[in-house]
Amino acid sequence: GESVGLHLPTLSVQEGDNSIINCAYSNSxxxxxxxxxxxxxxxxxxxxxxxxNMDKRQGQRVTVLLNKTVKHLSLQIAATQPGDSAVYFCAERIDTGFQKLVFGTGTRLLVSP
Amino acid sequence: NAGVTQTPKFRILKIGQSMTLQCTQDMNHNYMYWYRQDPGMGLKLIYYSVGAGITDKGEVPNGYNVSRSTTEDFPLRLELAAPSQTSVYFCASSPRGRFQPQHFGDGTRLSIL
Structure with a gap:
């Protein structure tokens, strides 16, 4: 991910909405x-x-989608709750023979009751 | 299960002082990492270790040193503190393996004045 300096992008949603947070990764x-x-x-x-080798994975209330063609990752949070308010960031593992992760700068999610 | 424990949580240093940030994990993880996080920026890798007695530099190692005498502990040393080292420092660990997430401590917030 690229540095965006001091100001994180912010996503504001209402409680109960579905949230989608996006991440562009750097290395194919x-x-x-x-x-x-x-x-x-x-x-x-x-x-x-x-x-x-996957394009979708689901967890409890969360789903991650991977589009390798455009190097894009998204996190979907269903029925967003106030407790979901936080900064979310993605990390990619670049195959250097060791598990080094490269981290994005993050997106701030604000959930209003 | 405590996971990754970092001490201290906060510290203020004067320029030129030295200190050691402590990190211990109780998950028997082979790999350990030190990152710094500056406001609005992604995590930057300082040093990492693949096991006791083995350490290696990350992206931003200058001004820091590490040691790994046991599996559990991975202290980070600042020898001559500089204002540019004001940051939040995170320690992480992960099991050996290609697809293993890193688990983080709650950080040490360090200010150099």
């Missing part, structure tokens, strides 16, 4: 992708992952 050779959630003052928390 990346073989593994992870979504993390980061709440204020906390460390990144693992949400869901997907390998490059």
């Amino acid at each position: 050779a990346s073989d593994y992708f992870i979504w993390y959630k980061q709440e204020s003052g906390k460390g990144p928390q693992f949400i869901i992952d997907i390998r490059s």
